[in-house]
Amino acid sequence: MPNTALPGENPRPERAPSELTAEQRDAVAGVFASIDQVARELGERFSAAGHELALVGGPVRDALLGREVHDFDLTTDAVPQRILELVDGWADAVWTVGIDFGTVGLRKNGLQLEITTYRSESYSPKSRKPEVDYGTSLTADLERRDFTVNAMAVRLPERAFVDPFGGLDDLRDRRLRTPGRPEDSFGDDPLRIMRAVRFAAQLGFEPVPEVRTAAREMADRLAIVSAERIRDELTKLMLSPVPRTGIELMVELGAAPYVLPEIPRLRLEIDEHHRHKDVYEHSLTVLDQAIDLERERGMQPDLVLRLAALLHDVGKPKTRAFEPGGRVTFHHHEVVGASMSKNRLSALRFPKDVVADVSKLVALHLRFHGYGKGEWTDSAVRRYARDAGHLLQRLHVLTRADCTTRNRRKAAALSRSYDDIERRIERLSEEEELNSIRPDLDGNEIQRILGIKPGPLVGKAYRFLLELRLENGPMGAEAAEAELRSWAAAQGIELPEA
Structure with missing residues (x-):
């Protein structure tokens, strides 16, 4: 079947197993509308120098799927040094971070592009880095790509659609x-x-x-x-x-x-004497429900929340115990799971803040279940909110998502309890700024009142006042000072004369 050309000059004789639909032609043309001048100028520069250039891979695939295209990847038979020569004086900026792998990055008219020399790469049995060899053929370059849907290209400047391996058919059939x-x-x-x-x-x-x-x-x-x-x-x-x-x-x-070796281990055996939920299926359902709640609450896809939802029960296999009567328990699985999550995400080199936030959510995911029918005092609600800190909204979502019971009455009761604690937190937040709870006296005031210098004793006094603040709400400086003096006397601390 003849090659499919996009609006532009005459196509080269490349084989294409299937014709583009009018909608797909419009989609690809739409991509070029945003880079038309840059693509044409760059293609003409390479062509005039006797080199090939093509838009390739993900941008072509995404355009055909009607998805927004953010990255513009191109490929060429020119080696990296030659690429640098061809864009010298034309590109607004050039970077060579990936030049060892044949890639040159550049910016032109606000667009960022990466140009990579035709290549074939492979891993030796024990290597963690690919060995890169340059090639001279677009078809050979496409053949070494991962999947046919990423092995399509559009030649520049003529905009000829190239699909030697049937990627368009595979794209249609998903x-x-x-x-x-x-x-x-x-x-x-x-x-x-x-x-x-x-x-x-x-x-x-x-x-x-x-x-x-x-x-x-x-x-x-x-x-x-x-x-x-x-x-x-x-x-x-x-x-x-x-x-x-x-x-x-x-x-x-x-x-x-x-x-994530912890995930398949969640598929615990269930026998007739020790029945409990399939933890693997439960964890996937919690992940699904967390994503649904993200959308309902207008949140963007949240990596921390989703990882916490997937990993929240990874401590169960290690803590499973069989009690008399066939009861199964997982005591302290949230503590074990938090440690396991931290270790796994650290091994995968996730940023430290992601590791800390996910492991903290895993550690806190059971905290709500002590709430019961609203018996918590305001001080308990304050502690819950303060311990969650900036993760409070994510903890709300995770806690709600963790309800996978098929018992409608039980699910409804849990939902009402979630609603209640969220309302109480919102009320207390308006009154007391829960996200930034501090004692009524700061460190400097503690030192002045107790007549001490910076040191461990200041921290001990601070924690005492914080506990009072969480227990009683705002006390005011005068009441807090009286409580501090009483505490100091009980500690045997000699106070300066007032």
Whole structure:
């Protein structure tokens, strides 16, 4: 079938298995509308110098799917040094962070683009970094890409659509195939197994049987991939519309032990004598419900919340115990789970604030269940809000999402309790600014009243006053000073004369 050309000059004779629809032609043309001048000028510069240039991969795929295009990736037969020469004096800025992998970045008219030399890359059995060799053919470059839906290109400046491996058909059918043998693709870069998982969650694509088989047989190759690359794919998966799909596929393909080994371990055996919820299914349902609540509350996709929802019960396998009468308990699983979450996310090189926030949410996720029917005092509500701190809204969502009971009466009662505590926190917040609760006296005032210098005793007195503040609400400086003096006398601290 003849090649499909976008508006522009005459196409080159590239094979295309399927014609673009009018809607897809408009979508791709729309992408070029935003980069028309830059694409034309850059394409003409390369062409005049005897080099090829093409928009490739993700931008083409996303345009055909009608998704917003943010990144503009191009490929060429020019080597990096030649790329630098061709854009010298034309680009507004140039950076060479990825030049060792054949990539030159540039900015022109507010647009950021990356140009990569045709290449083929592979991993030796024990290497964590790919070996890069430059190529001379666009078709060969597309063949070494991960999946056919990412192996489509548009040549510049003539805007000829290039699809030598049937990516357009696969895009229509929402399936993931590799341009060549999947064993070769995953052997070249094992991270592509995680990319398949991510595309399933992000785009709703279904890996074909041969891709599933190869991924399952080669999942252990993920062990050579750096933690940072795995983290980045996991992050994209978790922020996708349906992360559950990706998590389930990751477990099915045997990739989870090399990414989040705690997740498949949640599938605890359930026998007739020790019945309890399937923790794996429960955790995925909590993740789904947290995402639903995100949308209901107008929140953006929240990595911290979603990771906490997925990991909130990872401490259960280690803490499971069988009690008389067939009862199953998981005492302190939130404490164990918080430690496990911290260790796993740290190993994946997540930022320290993400690690701290996720592990804290896991540690706090059971706190609400002591609320009962609203018996908590205002001081208990203050402590709950203060302990959650900036994570309070996320804790509200996680706590609500953690209700997966099929008992409607029980679920309704829990929902009413959630509503009640949120109302009480809101009321107390308006009255007392719960997010920034402090004692009625600061450190300087404590030192003045007690006649002491900075040191551990100041911290001890501060904590005493904070407990009073949480218990009683605002006291005022005079009452707080009286309480501090009484405390100091009980501690045997000699006070200065007033």
